[in-house]
Each structure stands twice: as C-alpha cells, then as structure tokens.
Amino acid sequence: MKTTISQVSKHLNEEITIGAWLANKRSSGKIAFLQLRDGTGFMQGIVVKADIGEDKFQEAKALTQESSMYVTGTIVEDTRSPLGYEMQVTDFEIIHEAVDYPITPKEHGTEFLMDHRHLWLRSKRQHGVMKIRNEIIRATYEFFNENGYVKIDPPILTGSSAEGTTELFHTKYFEEDAYLSQSGQLYMEAAAMAFGKVFSFGPTFRAEKSKTRRHLIEFWMIEPEMAFMDHEDSLEVQEQYVSHVVQSVLKNCKIELEALGRDTGQLEKIQAPFPRISYDEAIQLVKEKGFDDIEWGDDFGAPHETAIAESYDKPVFITNYPAEIKAFYMKPDPARPEVVLCADLIAPEGYGEIIGGSQRIDDLELMKQRYEDHGLTGDAYNWYLQLREYGSVPHSGFGLGLERTVAWIAGVEHVRETIPFPRLLNRLYP
Amino acid sequence: MKTTISQVSKHLNEEITIGAWLANKRSSGKIAFLQLRDGTGFMQGIVVKADIGEDKFQEAKALTQESSMYVTGTIVEDTRSPLGYEMQVTDFEIIHEAVDYPITPKEHGTEFLMDHRHLWLRSKRQHGVMKIRNEIIRATYEFFNENGYVKIDPPILTGSSAEGTTELFHTKYFEEDAYLSQSGQLYMEAAAMAFGKVFSFGPTFRAEKSKTRRHLIEFWMIEPEMAFMDHEDSLEVQEQYVSHVVQSVLKNCKIELEALGRDTGQLEKIQAPFPRISYDEAIQLVKEKGFDDIEWGDDFGAPHETAIAESYDKPVFITNYPAEIKAFYMKPDPARPEVVLCADLIAPEGYGEIIGGSQRIDDLELMKQRYEDHGLTGDAYNWYLQLREYGSVPHSGFGLGLERTVAWIAGVEHVRETIPFPRLLNRLYP
Ligand SMILES: [Mg+2]
Ligand SMILES: [Mg+2]
Structure with missing residues (x-):
C-alpha cells in the first residue's frame, strides 16, 4: 500500500511503500540506517543485510544524499524517535540518484544556504x-x-x-x-x-x-x-x-x-x-x-x-x-x-x-x-x-x-x- | 442583545439589536418597511406607527439610503423572504445620516459602478x-x-x-x-x-x-x-x-x-x-x-x-x-x-x-x-x-x-x- 510518513501510525505492523528522499544515512557491516524524508515527515528506515541480501544491502550502503526512491517495509514502533515509528525495509527502488548534493550535513554559511x-x-x-x-x-x-x-x-x-x-x-x-x-x-x-x-x-x-x-x-x-x-x-x-x-x-x-x-x-x-x-x-x-x-x-x-x-x-x-x-x-x-x-x-x-x-x-x-x-x-x-x-x-x-x-x-x-x-x-x- | 442578521435564526421571538445600514425602504401611512443590511445579510424591518409612536415613525419614513443605525426589535418568522425572518422594529438610533448616496435603486452604467x-x-x-x-x-x-x-x-x-x-x-x-x-x-x-x-x-x-x-x-x-x-x-x-x-x-x-x-x-x-x-x-x-x-x-x-x-x-x-x-x-x-x-x-x-x-x-x-x-x-x-x-x-x-x-x-x-x-x-x- 502506497502512503506517506504522516500516515504510518495507521499502518503499524503492516507493509507499506513510500516515495522518499534520503536525508542522511549511517551504516555498519550488517545494518544500514536510512534517514528518509517524504515531505510529510522524517522516518528512519532499517536495512538489515541478513534480511535483504548482500546485493541490495550494498546498494543501500551506497545510496547518496537526496537520492529519490520508493521504499517498502514494515512499520514498527520506535519510542526513541519523535515520530514514534520506524520502517524495517524489505525493498527499495531508486528513482533518481543525486550526485554531490550541495547541502551536506556539515555547517554552511548563511549566504550559501540562501543561494540554495x-x-x-x-x-x-x-x-x-x-x-x-x-x-x-x-x-x-x-x-x-x-x-x-x-x-x-x-x-x-x-x-x-x-x-x-x-x-x-x-x-x-x-x-x-x-x-x-x-x-x-x-x-x-x-x-x-x-x-x-x-x-x-x-x-x-x-x-x-x-x-x-x-x-x-x-x-x-x-x-x-x-x-x-x-x-x-x-x-x-x-x-x-x-x-x-x-x-x-x-x-x-x-x-x-x-x-x-x-x-x-x-x-x-x-x-x-x-x-x-x-x-x-x-x-x-x-x-x-x-x-x-x-x-x-x-x-x-x-x-x-x-x-x-x-x-x-x-x-x-x-x-x-x-x-x-x-x-x-x-x-x-x-x-x-x-x-x-x-x-x-x-x-x-x-x-x-x-x-x-x-x-x-x-x-x-x-x-x-x-x-x-x-x-x-x-x-x-x-x-x-x-x-x-x-x-x-x-x-x-x-x-x-x-x-x-x-x-x-x-x-x-x-x-x-x-x-x-x-x-x-x-x-x-x- | 447585540447580534447580526446571520444569527437571527437563534433569536426567534427575542428582542435583539443590530448595527445596520438602510439598503432601501418603502412606506405607507401606517407602516414602513426598512430593507436593512449589516454585512452579514439582508433583512426586512417593519416599523408600525401604532407601536412605535408618531415621532419615531416619521423619523423612520425620513431615513435616507445607506444611513447607518442601531436597530432594535423582535425577530419573527417570514416565510416569504430568503432569510426566513424579519424584525418588528421597536426602536432605532441613527449613527450617521447619508445624504445623496450615489448608487440609487435605478440603473447605473458599468463605468459609474466601477468608479464607485x-x-x-x-x-x-x-x-x-x-x-x-x-x-x-x-x-x-x-x-x-x-x-x-x-x-x-x-x-x-x-x-x-x-x-x-x-x-x-x-x-x-x-x-x-x-x-x-x-x-x-x-x-x-x-x-x-x-x-x-x-x-x-x-x-x-x-x-x-x-x-x-x-x-x-x-x-x-x-x-x-x-x-x-x-x-x-x-x-x-x-x-x-x-x-x-x-x-x-x-x-x-x-x-x-x-x-x-x-x-x-x-x-x-x-x-x-x-x-x-x-x-x-x-x-x-x-x-x-x-x-x-x-x-x-x-x-x-x-x-x-x-x-x-x-x-x-x-x-x-x-x-x-x-x-x-x-x-x-x-x-x-x-x-x-x-x-x-x-x-x-x-x-x-x-x-x-x-x-x-x-x-x-x-x-x-x-x-x-x-x-x-x-x-x-x-x-x-x-x-x-x-x-x-x-x-x-x-x-x-x-x-x-x-x-x-x-x-x-x-x-x-x-x-x-x-x-x-x-x-x-x-x-x-x-
Ligand atoms: Mg511600533
Ligand atoms: Mg487554454
């Protein structure tokens, strides 16, 4: 079912698909944490190598900031996040790969941000x-x-x-x-x-x-x-x-x-x-x-x-x-x-x-x-x-x-x- | 109680006061019909000489178009009007008398209306x-x-x-x-x-x-x-x-x-x-x-x-x-x-x-x-x-x-x- 981050509370333990961008990510050898945004909100997506397979896991680790994709996964509770939910990712399909997105997680000057x-x-x-x-x-x-x-x-x-x-x-x-x-x-x-x-x-x-x-x-x-x-x-x-x-x-x-x-x-x-x-x-x-x-x-x-x-x-x-x-x-x-x-x-x-x-x-x-x-x-x-x-x-x-x-x-x-x-x-x- | 024409359905058979303008009027020897408007709607006010007295009745008959006033009266049903109600006027107080309001009930040309x-x-x-x-x-x-x-x-x-x-x-x-x-x-x-x-x-x-x-x-x-x-x-x-x-x-x-x-x-x-x-x-x-x-x-x-x-x-x-x-x-x-x-x-x-x-x-x-x-x-x-x-x-x-x-x-x-x-x-x- 296609929905949005603002609606995930209605889909607890269900598998859903959202259109989203990658806001940020971090990963270890076995798990990748995708910070997803879809305009309605921000949500963490968890990609586990053992579940998704080696190829897809490497693809997830290589995802670039602000690339767009359809992400599918199961919604579970996450009491530590402001949203209260996260997604256990079962699949994703890249729509468009962003290369060298100008606004990185580091600090930028005001004029640079205003220009962008x-x-x-x-x-x-x-x-x-x-x-x-x-x-x-x-x-x-x-x-x-x-x-x-x-x-x-x-x-x-x-x-x-x-x-x-x-x-x-x-x-x-x-x-x-x-x-x-x-x-x-x-x-x-x-x-x-x-x-x-x-x-x-x-x-x-x-x-x-x-x-x-x-x-x-x-x-x-x-x-x-x-x-x-x-x-x-x-x-x-x-x-x-x-x-x-x-x-x-x-x-x-x-x-x-x-x-x-x-x-x-x-x-x-x-x-x-x-x-x-x-x-x-x-x-x-x-x-x-x-x-x-x-x-x-x-x-x-x-x-x-x-x-x-x-x-x-x-x-x-x-x-x-x-x-x-x-x-x-x-x-x-x-x-x-x-x-x-x-x-x-x-x-x-x-x-x-x-x-x-x-x-x-x-x-x-x-x-x-x-x-x-x-x-x-x-x-x-x-x-x-x-x-x-x-x-x-x-x-x-x-x-x-x-x-x-x-x-x-x-x-x-x-x-x-x-x-x-x-x-x-x-x-x-x- | 001070209210507006849009609210009169809540005040059936009650005495209310509205701030209003005179949109139009007609009168006979014993009754004056005031077309009142207050911005929220249009309502007829009935002024009966026998009820309001000779002086006030003459004042009502002399009211000019677009004069502003506070009007007090009792709300009664009037199935013939789109509003469904009219007012039996018991008193009114002129705020400001309008003289020679330019837009009269007669026809006016488009440019004249647009200028006004x-x-x-x-x-x-x-x-x-x-x-x-x-x-x-x-x-x-x-x-x-x-x-x-x-x-x-x-x-x-x-x-x-x-x-x-x-x-x-x-x-x-x-x-x-x-x-x-x-x-x-x-x-x-x-x-x-x-x-x-x-x-x-x-x-x-x-x-x-x-x-x-x-x-x-x-x-x-x-x-x-x-x-x-x-x-x-x-x-x-x-x-x-x-x-x-x-x-x-x-x-x-x-x-x-x-x-x-x-x-x-x-x-x-x-x-x-x-x-x-x-x-x-x-x-x-x-x-x-x-x-x-x-x-x-x-x-x-x-x-x-x-x-x-x-x-x-x-x-x-x-x-x-x-x-x-x-x-x-x-x-x-x-x-x-x-x-x-x-x-x-x-x-x-x-x-x-x-x-x-x-x-x-x-x-x-x-x-x-x-x-x-x-x-x-x-x-x-x-x-x-x-x-x-x-x-x-x-x-x-x-x-x-x-x-x-x-x-x-x-x-x-x-x-x-x-x-x-x-x-x-x-x-x-x-
Ligand atoms: Mg000041
Ligand atoms: Mg065309």
Missing part, C-alpha cells in the same frame, strides 16, 4: 519552520471563518499610496503609474462597510533599505477590519486570535517544535487576555530600565520593545500612542485628543511588534482635516473619504505580520527563515 | 458574489488542508520570468530589475520536493492588453503541486477539488445563489469524475460543430471552448495538447512525444478554461534541452534545473484561476464583478 533556498527547504529545520507557518495560516482561516469574517483580497497594484511614498515599489501600469501595496487597510475599511467583518491575507511590499533580523522586503500580512467595533472590542479579537494560533501550533506541530528545540513552556502561557499598558506607562517603564535615549513623543525602537516585553510572559499591548507618530486615520481619544485609540502588540522573548491596530476616524470633517494636514490632495483617495460620507460607523482593525509571528512561535531568530523564498536587500534569488 | 466599487460592494448582488468567492476560498483551504497539502507562498517579486517576457510588470528592486509573478509554479515545484504536496493561493499579474470578460490584470490563483503523482493522479485531485468547492457553495451560500438568480440545478451535477477528451478529439469535435478556423496544432479560442463545453454538463478535461503550444516544462507523452501530459479544464455554460495542469519534465537532460530551445540562458533558472539534478521524482501540478471559477459558480458574466477591487486595462481606481 530551493534545496535548503528540504532540511529538517526549514521543514519544521514552514510546517509551523502552514499551521498558523490554517488556524488563521479557521479563526476568522468561524467568527463570521469574510475573506477580502485588497488590490496589490494601486494608483497611489497614502502611507509614505519613499518606500514604494513603482511600476508602469500601461500609461499610468502604479505602486505595490504596503497595506490593504484602506480597502479593508471599504469592505467592512459592505461585509461587516472582513480579513485579508496577502503579500505586502516595502522598498526599505533595512537589513535587520525583523525586516523583509516582501512579507505577508493578515488585516482584519470590523464595522461596529471599537478599539477595546478589537483588542479582544486580537488576543483571542493570537491565542488560537499559538495553541493550534502547540497542538498540531509537536514534532516540528521539537525538531526546532522550541521551549514550548513559553508558548503554553499564551492565553487571552493579554496585559495592556499605555504608551505613557511604557515610556516610564523603559526609562526605569535605564534607557535615556527616548522621550514622550518618540516611537519605540527594537531594544525598547524587547525591554518592555521582558516584564511580561505574554504578548503585551501598548495602547494610546501620541497621534503625531501614528497613521493619519487613527481616531483620537475623545478624552485626550493628543493620543489615538491604537495599540501595538509586542511579542514576548524579544520578537518585537507583531500587530499594529486602531479604531479608525469615522468623522468626515476630521478626516478631511487629516487629508489637509498630510497633503493628501487630488482625487486618489476620494473613495476613502466617501466611507465617512455615506453611513459612517465606528470601526476598528489591525494588521498582523505573518513572518514575525512565525519567527516568534517557531523560535527562529531571523525572519529570512520564516518565508519560503525570502526577498531581502540584495536577495532576489532564487 | 467601494460602495457598489454593498449591493445585494455584489455582496452575494463576494460571499461566494469567500466560500470558494474557505473550501479550497479545507480541501487542501484535509488532504495533507502544505500552504506555500511563492514570491511575487522575481528576478526574471521563464514564461514570456512581454506581459510582465517591471519594477526596480534597488539596483536590480524585478518582475511581478505571473505564476508561482516553478517555485511550487521546488516546494513539492521539500513538502510532498503543496498549494499556493496568491495574486498573479499579467500586463496583457486584453479587454474581454475573462481577463483581469491582477488575479488570484491556486497552484497545487504534488511529488510522486503522475498526470492521471493530478486529474483526480482536480475533479475532487472542483467538486468539493461547488458542493460547498451549494450548501453554504443558498441565500446568495438565490439573490443572484443562479440555476443551482446546473451546479448540482458537478460531481467527480469529470469527462476527459483528448486534444485530437476536441479538434475533431469543433470541426464537426462547423468551425473551420482551427487545425491540429492551434490553441482553442473562447468560442471553441464554449462549443466543446456545450457537449457536457460537467467541466471537461481536454488532455494531451501538442507540445508546441504548451509550456516548456510539460512532460512529453512517452508513447507520442509530440503531445504533452497535460489538461485544461473547461467549465460548463461557456465560462471557459478554469484550470491548466500537467505532469512536469523530471529528466535533467530533457529539461536542459528545453532551456536551450527556449533561450533560457544565464543563471536565473539554475535553481529550477537543480530540482532535476538532486533526487528528481515524477510530479504534477495545476493552476486554478479563482476569478473565472467565481464567475462560473456565481453565474456572473464578467470577471470584473468577481474580485473586490478589479484591475483592468484603464482601471486602477479605486
């Missing part, structure tokens, strides 16, 4: 990270579908961009100028007025000359937007969503978390509600921690965020930032208009900001004022003003950066390992 | 189409997750493109040249070698000066790729996937299909297996149907596809096209190398091709030959060759165009209504 990303993905570590990414995506759809959100795909190509124009990728759109989206949020606001609760999941682009472990040029965002919800309602959605994602990974990615050596005790604590501190309190906190490079009115840098996160074992919301350092569409706090009804969610363990969100301005006159203040002239954003003109309602939303969230949950230091084919400064290949 | 897409999405018809799109996306994730596929996001920005260079959007990527992806397939092949079965769902771009009802500049594709699967295995995945999607929409979008006037009898027939005819037979068939503008070796145009589809009440696979008119990576039929192991899936009712797929070349020497034939020189696609160098395996995959699939299932003539914010020739706004 199409092959590096086959390693146990990269496999684990991508399976966790996959589970986060799956749990995201599950959460928003089950809570009545409609998936809306905002456009990637736009005629202009309201949020800064220096970090945009430009292209000619026939006779017009177009830019790659940095956020679908404004479109998601239009969609929330039509569908109530919506979420997006798609790529966004920032032509930023940053070379930090938290920055990608092309990254994926999840952007929910909810009509008839205020800022506090939105915080509750955020903490429930993030908790759901973390708990789903814990439940469904045990083998991968173990392969990555992730401290799952840290993840088990991630349950709603999350702590909230105001921007004012956060400024106070970093000053108390000895930072003298920040004053009220400044944005936090990565070291400040890490210092704040150290005080908590869950993600922490920093709320009510000064309006000056936040986006033009955020709603001022009625009690204190110099701050806005917003929050950034800072992940634990130094992984930094994973969510930015706010209640949006719903008053037409105030939004017109903001347009003027930010030089948003011309007709390009007339449509966005009209959302405040025709049946404006209180509404809130947020954006979660997928790759930073993967980095945190998988316990991976650099975001370049959290997306299949990373785009970085000087990195457009493969 | 951000508002047009609120209409019952556009709402229905987007909810069906959402259900197709949900069912897509469900199908591939339940069948062990890993979601892989291929890059949008690439250093070069193997499939034609004339219809590419170009951008400067710092000092380099980059192009927007027309397909993630080559990357999905690399991913299949690492994860076995993978699928993508993301935007793709074609700078094509086509202005037909089947073309968008920016459109979303689902691209599964499977290691250890041959062409016939892939056809089985395709027919099961498409059947699952159609049956999910039938089950979960009853109200929307009815609002769109969709003939659901046509959709009920969509169950695997689907018929298969060879390219040779399809050429024969269109000739028999009177077309004299096509010969063996030509690709089918939309009229030919429609004529072929007319012979079937399910989607039909056209298999084994001439290698000459198909992509360079498709595997030749060993028994007849002038045709390739591929299929296009043609939707019924004239909606055209929704899937293209094939088995891929797995032989390194043949792929090198194809590179030479197609002038794929330089290092840009070395990585793709390496997939045939290191543990090559039989593998197959396909790409489904989301918007054409939405058009077919929703019964919408033009793909411009199947994506939230369409990008067309001369259409980059809103």
Whole structure:
C-alpha cells in the first residue's frame, strides 16, 4: 500500500511503500540506517543485510544524499524517535540518484544556504519552520471563518499610496503609474462597510533599505477590519486570535517544535487576555530600565520593545500612542485628543511588534482635516473619504505580520527563515 | 442583545439589536418597511406607527439610503423572504445620516459602478458574489488542508520570468530589475520536493492588453503541486477539488445563489469524475460543430471552448495538447512525444478554461534541452534545473484561476464583478 510518513501510525505492523528522499544515512557491516524524508515527515528506515541480501544491502550502503526512491517495509514502533515509528525495509527502488548534493550535513554559511533556498527547504529545520507557518495560516482561516469574517483580497497594484511614498515599489501600469501595496487597510475599511467583518491575507511590499533580523522586503500580512467595533472590542479579537494560533501550533506541530528545540513552556502561557499598558506607562517603564535615549513623543525602537516585553510572559499591548507618530486615520481619544485609540502588540522573548491596530476616524470633517494636514490632495483617495460620507460607523482593525509571528512561535531568530523564498536587500534569488 | 442578521435564526421571538445600514425602504401611512443590511445579510424591518409612536415613525419614513443605525426589535418568522425572518422594529438610533448616496435603486452604467466599487460592494448582488468567492476560498483551504497539502507562498517579486517576457510588470528592486509573478509554479515545484504536496493561493499579474470578460490584470490563483503523482493522479485531485468547492457553495451560500438568480440545478451535477477528451478529439469535435478556423496544432479560442463545453454538463478535461503550444516544462507523452501530459479544464455554460495542469519534465537532460530551445540562458533558472539534478521524482501540478471559477459558480458574466477591487486595462481606481 502506497502512503506517506504522516500516515504510518495507521499502518503499524503492516507493509507499506513510500516515495522518499534520503536525508542522511549511517551504516555498519550488517545494518544500514536510512534517514528518509517524504515531505510529510522524517522516518528512519532499517536495512538489515541478513534480511535483504548482500546485493541490495550494498546498494543501500551506497545510496547518496537526496537520492529519490520508493521504499517498502514494515512499520514498527520506535519510542526513541519523535515520530514514534520506524520502517524495517524489505525493498527499495531508486528513482533518481543525486550526485554531490550541495547541502551536506556539515555547517554552511548563511549566504550559501540562501543561494540554495530551493534545496535548503528540504532540511529538517526549514521543514519544521514552514510546517509551523502552514499551521498558523490554517488556524488563521479557521479563526476568522468561524467568527463570521469574510475573506477580502485588497488590490496589490494601486494608483497611489497614502502611507509614505519613499518606500514604494513603482511600476508602469500601461500609461499610468502604479505602486505595490504596503497595506490593504484602506480597502479593508471599504469592505467592512459592505461585509461587516472582513480579513485579508496577502503579500505586502516595502522598498526599505533595512537589513535587520525583523525586516523583509516582501512579507505577508493578515488585516482584519470590523464595522461596529471599537478599539477595546478589537483588542479582544486580537488576543483571542493570537491565542488560537499559538495553541493550534502547540497542538498540531509537536514534532516540528521539537525538531526546532522550541521551549514550548513559553508558548503554553499564551492565553487571552493579554496585559495592556499605555504608551505613557511604557515610556516610564523603559526609562526605569535605564534607557535615556527616548522621550514622550518618540516611537519605540527594537531594544525598547524587547525591554518592555521582558516584564511580561505574554504578548503585551501598548495602547494610546501620541497621534503625531501614528497613521493619519487613527481616531483620537475623545478624552485626550493628543493620543489615538491604537495599540501595538509586542511579542514576548524579544520578537518585537507583531500587530499594529486602531479604531479608525469615522468623522468626515476630521478626516478631511487629516487629508489637509498630510497633503493628501487630488482625487486618489476620494473613495476613502466617501466611507465617512455615506453611513459612517465606528470601526476598528489591525494588521498582523505573518513572518514575525512565525519567527516568534517557531523560535527562529531571523525572519529570512520564516518565508519560503525570502526577498531581502540584495536577495532576489532564487 | 447585540447580534447580526446571520444569527437571527437563534433569536426567534427575542428582542435583539443590530448595527445596520438602510439598503432601501418603502412606506405607507401606517407602516414602513426598512430593507436593512449589516454585512452579514439582508433583512426586512417593519416599523408600525401604532407601536412605535408618531415621532419615531416619521423619523423612520425620513431615513435616507445607506444611513447607518442601531436597530432594535423582535425577530419573527417570514416565510416569504430568503432569510426566513424579519424584525418588528421597536426602536432605532441613527449613527450617521447619508445624504445623496450615489448608487440609487435605478440603473447605473458599468463605468459609474466601477468608479464607485467601494460602495457598489454593498449591493445585494455584489455582496452575494463576494460571499461566494469567500466560500470558494474557505473550501479550497479545507480541501487542501484535509488532504495533507502544505500552504506555500511563492514570491511575487522575481528576478526574471521563464514564461514570456512581454506581459510582465517591471519594477526596480534597488539596483536590480524585478518582475511581478505571473505564476508561482516553478517555485511550487521546488516546494513539492521539500513538502510532498503543496498549494499556493496568491495574486498573479499579467500586463496583457486584453479587454474581454475573462481577463483581469491582477488575479488570484491556486497552484497545487504534488511529488510522486503522475498526470492521471493530478486529474483526480482536480475533479475532487472542483467538486468539493461547488458542493460547498451549494450548501453554504443558498441565500446568495438565490439573490443572484443562479440555476443551482446546473451546479448540482458537478460531481467527480469529470469527462476527459483528448486534444485530437476536441479538434475533431469543433470541426464537426462547423468551425473551420482551427487545425491540429492551434490553441482553442473562447468560442471553441464554449462549443466543446456545450457537449457536457460537467467541466471537461481536454488532455494531451501538442507540445508546441504548451509550456516548456510539460512532460512529453512517452508513447507520442509530440503531445504533452497535460489538461485544461473547461467549465460548463461557456465560462471557459478554469484550470491548466500537467505532469512536469523530471529528466535533467530533457529539461536542459528545453532551456536551450527556449533561450533560457544565464543563471536565473539554475535553481529550477537543480530540482532535476538532486533526487528528481515524477510530479504534477495545476493552476486554478479563482476569478473565472467565481464567475462560473456565481453565474456572473464578467470577471470584473468577481474580485473586490478589479484591475483592468484603464482601471486602477479605486
Ligand atoms: Mg511600533
Ligand atoms: Mg487554454
């Protein structure tokens, strides 16, 4: 019976066949241990000379790394392996012999591995990270579908961009100028007025000359937007969503978390509600921690965020930032208009900001004022003003950066390992 | 209790409050009928002067289209409406009064509606189409997750493109040249070698000066790729996937299909297996149907596809096209190398091709030959060759165009209504 490594628990003591690659091997005079991978998982195959015969045993000993084959054998328990099973190989048929596979079990430099990303993905570590990414995506759809959100795909190509124009990728759109989206949020606001609760999941682009472990040029965002919800309602959605994602990974990615050596005790604590501190309190906190490079009115840098996160074992919301350092569409706090009804969610363990969100301005006159203040002239954003003109309602939303969230949950230091084919400064290949 | 229209069946004979917009209204001297929408659905609210009082009744009669409000009332059965319920309004509070909403119940021209897409999405018809799109996306994730596929996001920005260079959007990527992806397939092949079965769902771009009802500049594709699967295995995945999607929409979008006037009898027939005819037979068939503008070796145009589809009440696979008119990576039929192991899936009712797929070349020497034939020189696609160098395996995959699939299932003539914010020739706004 043809099956996969992910299914072997259903075939205990049965003979099965899998299509697989040789990840690694070791052998003695009488036994060869094949580390097999088939994409769904990793499993050890035991080849015993006395059982399989001399010729086949020599063939097994000569197998090269990443050669592909069909392997047949009986599934038995193996309590020492994370999988819990191994295969007693009775036969194998080589499909294709790989010669001099570039990524050997020895150490390789980062640039070499990145140049071979199409092959590096086959390693146990990269496999684990991508399976966790996959589970986060799956749990995201599950959460928003089950809570009545409609998936809306905002456009990637736009005629202009309201949020800064220096970090945009430009292209000619026939006779017009177009830019790659940095956020679908404004479109998601239009969609929330039509569908109530919506979420997006798609790529966004920032032509930023940053070379930090938290920055990608092309990254994926999840952007929910909810009509008839205020800022506090939105915080509750955020903490429930993030908790759901973390708990789903814990439940469904045990083998991968173990392969990555992730401290799952840290993840088990991630349950709603999350702590909230105001921007004012956060400024106070970093000053108390000895930072003298920040004053009220400044944005936090990565070291400040890490210092704040150290005080908590869950993600922490920093709320009510000064309006000056936040986006033009955020709603001022009625009690204190110099701050806005917003929050950034800072992940634990130094992984930094994973969510930015706010209640949006719903008053037409105030939004017109903001347009003027930010030089948003011309007709390009007339449509966005009209959302405040025709049946404006209180509404809130947020954006979660997928790759930073993967980095945190998988316990991976650099975001370049959290997306299949990373785009970085000087990195457009493969 | 605050809830939504989608939840009213749980609140029969209870008093609830919803946040809503006025989609339409009519009134007599004693009763006003409010057509309410809240994004989750449409519901009639009945305002009776004798119950609510003279002042409030006059306020209800004066409500303008798309004004927003909180409406309170008791849910009662209404067997005449698709929802099955209506609200006996006991109170309402206006949030924001809309003046001169541009899209009135009268007819509007297409360009006017497209200019107001951000508002047009609120209409019952556009709402229905987007909810069906959402259900197709949900069912897509469900199908591939339940069948062990890993979601892989291929890059949008690439250093070069193997499939034609004339219809590419170009951008400067710092000092380099980059192009927007027309397909993630080559990357999905690399991913299949690492994860076995993978699928993508993301935007793709074609700078094509086509202005037909089947073309968008920016459109979303689902691209599964499977290691250890041959062409016939892939056809089985395709027919099961498409059947699952159609049956999910039938089950979960009853109200929307009815609002769109969709003939659901046509959709009920969509169950695997689907018929298969060879390219040779399809050429024969269109000739028999009177077309004299096509010969063996030509690709089918939309009229030919429609004529072929007319012979079937399910989607039909056209298999084994001439290698000459198909992509360079498709595997030749060993028994007849002038045709390739591929299929296009043609939707019924004239909606055209929704899937293209094939088995891929797995032989390194043949792929090198194809590179030479197609002038794929330089290092840009070395990585793709390496997939045939290191543990090559039989593998197959396909790409489904989301918007054409939405058009077919929703019964919408033009793909411009199947994506939230369409990008067309001369259409980059809103
Ligand atoms: Mg921040
Ligand atoms: Mg075709």
